[in-house]
Amino acid sequence: MGQKINPLGFRLGTTQRHHSLWFAEPKNYSKGLQEDQKIRDCIKNYVRDWTKNYVRDCIKNNVKRYSQIPSDEEIISRIEIQKSIDLIKVVIYTSFPDLPKLLRKGKQQRIKELQTNVAKGFHAVNQKLNIAITIIAKPYGQPTILAEYIAQQLKERVPFRKVMQKASELAIAKANTKGIQIQIAGRMEGKEIARVEWIREGRVPLQTIRAKIDYCSYTVRMVYGVLGIKIWIFAGEE
DSSP states (O other), X not given: OOOOOOHHHHTBTXXXXXXXXXXXXXXXXXXXXXXXXXXXXXXXXXXXXXXXXXXXXXXXXXXXXXXXXXXXXXXEEEEEEEEOSSEEEEEEEESOTTHHHHHTOSSSOHHHHHHHHHHHHSOOSSOEEEEEEEEOSOGGGSHHHHHXXXXXHHHTTOOHHHHHHHHHHHHHXXXXXXXXXXXXXXXXXXXXXXXXXXXXXXXXXXXXXXXXXXXXXXXXXXXXXXXXXEEEEEEEEO
């Protein structure tokens, strides 16, 4: 059996970089990791609650614009954290282009409110928190968004082969990727025996270090068990 390695860790320093950029002493390293996790959880929970409240208000006021908002899982692609001596910069990568505009609406600046909520989640000494939002031009080129799309379709009882084919078509057509591989493992469609199903379109050179491979591993809880989703996207060579 071959030895497996995470495609992102395999390419760190060449085509990939860390999502958290900071240095710490060995005794404070675990504390920094816990702090990063608290920041990410706080942002995701805030956006999830805000999305639900916004959709509820739109339904109550008979506003049809709420249908343009994706599910709360599909809004955030990834969160990068950069720490310096006196500043913590958080960059939210989103596939929803109206998120910055909607977060600034209302009597209160919701971005400032988000910064306040995140600051309460951890104790930063003499560090200022700065949150920025970056729009992803091609969201279906991000494996996290594709995995969450697949998970949402599986929860709606769509056949897994149809979902995998549709996701690969979205990645190839709308994101102009050169190759994609999707793997789903578990008790698919409620079968008693778990199995692994996968599909590949185009080239996915996993053993080439200069190949830019985006990868994610995602779990979705179904009524009949947990399914694991893995996606590899080949964007090109450097």
